Amino acid sequence: MKRISALAAAAAVLATVPASEALAGKRYAATITRTTYGIPHIEARDWRGVGYGVAYAYAEDNLCLLAEEFATVAGERSRFWGPEAKAVLGFEEVDNLSSDVFFRAVLDLPALREGAKALPPRVQDLLAGYVAGYNRFLRDAGADGIPAECRGKPWVRAITADDMLRLNEKQMLLASSLNLAAAIANAAPPGSLAPKVAIALPDARELGIGSNGWAFGSEATANGRGMVIGNPHFPWKGPARFWQMHVKGPGGYEVMGVGLAGTPMPTLGFNKDVAWTHTVTEARHFTLYQLALDPADPTRYMVDGKSEAMTPQTVTVPMPEGEAPVTRTLYSTRWGPVFVVPARGITWSAQSAFALKDANRGNQRGIETWLRIGEARNVGEVEAAVSETLGIPWVNTIAADRYGDALHADVTAVPNVSAEKAKACATPIAGLFAEFAILLDGSKASCDWDAAPGTPVPGLMPARDQAATTVRSWLTNSNDSYWISNPAIPHPQLSPILGRYATARSLRTRSNFIETAALLAGGKIDHARAQAHAFANKSLAADMTLDEIKVLCLTTQNLVAAAERGCVALTQWDRRFETSSRGAALFRAFWFKAARLPGLWQVPFDPADPVNTPRALAIDGAKGEKLLAALAEAVVELDKAAIPLDAPWGKVQHVMAGNEAIPIHGGPGTLGILNMQESVPTPNGLTPRHGTSYIQIVGFDDQGPVADAILSYSQSTNPASPHAHDQTRAYAAKQWHRLPFSAKAIAAETIAAPRRIAE
Known part of the structure; x- marks a missing residue:
């Protein structure tokens, strides 16, 4: 009895000790508090702890999804699921063998490791913490605590820093090289036995992916402060699902919002002063090059009259047990990897071939960019973050602050190719590619991207040549180009690599402008009117x-x-x-x-x-x-x-x-x-494939942010979780959730005792 009483007393004392003291001396430490809908609030004293807590909480909700994603980026899908089964890469499906070949060949792990050494220390700490937190969850769960869907599977394993580097690189390539994974993985010189795989030439406009985002300034809102409506359209299944989190870290960092699988902090959300959302940009983050091949050897190409050898890379992909591994050799050039899309006439013949140069290959700047956005005190600092780092890979940034300023920045990692260069370096067939990408002449060294002073990587277009607008009225984007964010203030024309200019807008963009004008004609916007606007469901x-x-x-x-x-x-x-x-x-x-x-x-x-x-x-x-x-x-x-x-x-x-x-x-x-849902047929009707996902309406009062939100497909992919469908029911009923940001609000909504983890 005395022992029980002593333990109880010790527990009572520990409960009164602040988390920072109770966890002192640990290399990794975080506290996780869950509120309504299972939203985790993660608090840590340093960046290692932030990554540690985020990874642990994410694994609690989506372990099987994330474990499969680590197998994907390691090029192990064929081994575990068979070479002919499908993987979701970016926003479309690809056969597992093509996926494995792509990741083993295109993701340059030695280069990523070297690049990671130059990352800001806090980014390195975040990534290290994420690895530790994920592995800690596996240990805590044990064999019996793994969700039924992946329990006992060999691909559920501890991870290393390499896994995080590969996953981050994949996220950077989502809207560029990743959509040509099969085209790269199945490119073979003439005379070789080319793999028989269906290869498409995808276009984001054809895929239907996208988002809506609004930033309202003081002239448009009822209280004279800024407001953001975010309505990203992302997949309902797979690794590109959003997941909600609230992170409180060192130096006053405090951000609530969402991230994708493996993201160590929110990449879309709000802090006490600023709210932001993202939409997929129409800017192109790569260029294609048409190669003139050496008549003596189709694995050599001509540049300025001189023959250069392509760089071969042989990769071996393990197959299911009992089957021989598959070995394949891919080829790369100074312009990037060779690719083929035979159905569109993009072939590798004795005379010509095509290569792809991607501005987001090796882009490890994104995490620091989003950390800086999360620390921003106004939209000017948001613009500075995206402009100075050029780390945002493929999305517009739409933001508003408590002071009443609104920003739309179509500033990303794009090739520095001017209209003049695109014209001078065009080949006779460049027009056939115009809807997909800019095609340049790979036989001229002068057709490389121009280096501009002040960019973090040579060849990127500086922010000053991209589109950013700040107003006190309103700005919006529904995935059309920078040309019009508000019909009253069209943007001057820029390089064609940033998107189409003075061309017809999509019906969704036009609906956005019409509905937004009607909304503001009826009075200044507040949360209630914003909610009705987001879910009007007009066609x-x-x-x-x-x-x-x-x-x-x-x-x-x-x-x-x-x-x-x-x-x-x-x-x-x-x-x-x-x-x-x-x-x-x-x-x-x-x-x-x-x-x-x-x-x-x-x-x-x-x-x-x-x-x-x-x-x-x-x-x-x-x-x-x-x-x-x-x-x-x-x-x-x-x-x-x-x-x-x-x-x-x-x-x-x-x-x-x-x-x-x-x-x-x-x-x-x-x-x-505007409330987009792209659905596919099922035996019972139609079910959403991608569309409205994390919807947030964020304004500000004297105390801080005021945020209403809902995650349409809910937090967890584990069918046994109470949070697998709870927000989906709320979305169906148009029931918004006032997000708990303050300590008082979190305490009022806490659904379980805070969990402190450390090691």
Whole structure:
């Protein structure tokens, strides 16, 4: 009895000792407090502790996902899942063998190790802490504590610093080289036995990925302080899922927001003075080079009349037990690795080949950039962080501060290629690549990227030549280029590598401008109006076309039965993608077909009126007949899928949580819907693949940030977790969560005793 009493007394004393004292003397130490929806609040006295706590908490929620990701970047997918199975790289699937070859060949681990030595000490500490925290969780969980989905799997293992370096490099390449992984991994000289793998030439605009972000300044908000609405559209499954966290570290660092798998601190969120979000930029972070090959040897290429040898690299990929490993040799040039996309005419012949030079290869600056953003006291310091480091890899930065300034900075790691250089170095076939990338002449050394003073790496475009705007009104981006962030203040024209200029904007961008103008016309913005704006679920495509479709339906004689049924269903639709909307599924199917028809609009695009053009659906003669044919085809498509034409949208688009179907509002961005959800067919209807993910509305009062948010797909990928679907239900019901940032708010929402970990 005395022993029990003594232990109890000791525990009581320990409980009164501050965490900083109780954990003193430990190399790694952190305290993790969980609040509503399982959001972790991680507090540490140094950067090692921050990484330690973040990794531990992330592994508690998503161990299997992260363990698989470490196997992916190590090039071990074929060994564990077979060479023909698929991996999600970036935003698309690639066969495991191509994935493994890419990571083993393109990720230059010796160079990454060398580069890591020059990283700021706090970044090195963060990464070391993350490794320790992940491994600590594995030890604490033991064999029986691993989630059922990956329990006993050989790919669930302790990690090293190399794993973090590879994972960080992968994140930097998400919107560039990674999307050409199969094209690089399967490039072989003429005469070689080329692998038979389907290779695509992806374009972010075609993939439908993207985001919306708004920054409102003092002239637009009810309280005269800045406000940010962040609505990134990211995958619902896989390593590009967001995860919420609140981190309190050394030197007053305190940031709440989200990061991706393996991110050691928030990369999107807010502190007490500044809020920020990101959207995928239209800027190109690489260039392609057309090579003139040496007639004597297709693995040599000509530069300024002299022959240069390509650099061969042979990699060996382990296969499942009992199968021989696969060995493959890839080739690289001064311009980067050779790649092929035969279906698009990008081949390796005896005369020519193509190479890719990526501005984000070896970009290890991103973590320091986001740390500086997290420390920023105003949007000027946010702009300085992205401009001085050029560490942001492929996203716009949209921010506002408590003082009422709003910023849109399309400033990233991009090649320093001017319009003049792009024109002078173009090859005869450069126009065929214009929608995807800038193609340069690899036979001229002068066609390399220009070095500019003041950049952290030679060949990057300096921030002064990119686009950054600060106002006290408002700015927004929905993945179109820098040209227009606010229709009242178009940006001057810059290099074509930063995106298209004076061209038609997407329906989602146009919807953004129209809805934002309508929002502000009704009064200055506050949290309640921002919430309604984010989840309005209007379709600009519907608003632009349904009146004409109705006329077409009423004036066409002898409608085929399918088209007639479609006309009736669309007449009864509310033109929204709410879970209760009837007819939304039909319009979605119809617009996917109709939008591709030539001569769709009567009024063409006018650069002087980009918000309202093109417009006026063309329904005369054969054009009307094709529209009705598309409607009939959509009806037949839904019939085959057993989806009633008047089915409530939430019965069609949903997420399964066990046997529970959670209805999901929102719809495709190509329909001009801001609350974007791109869904794929399932046996039960449609389920989101990517779209609205972490939605945050952040303003400021006298005490600090005021943030409402929701994570649409919830914190955990472990089906057994109570936080696997809780926020998804809240998203379905449009129930926002006021995030606990202050100590008082955290204490009020704490769902379990704080956990202190140290070693």
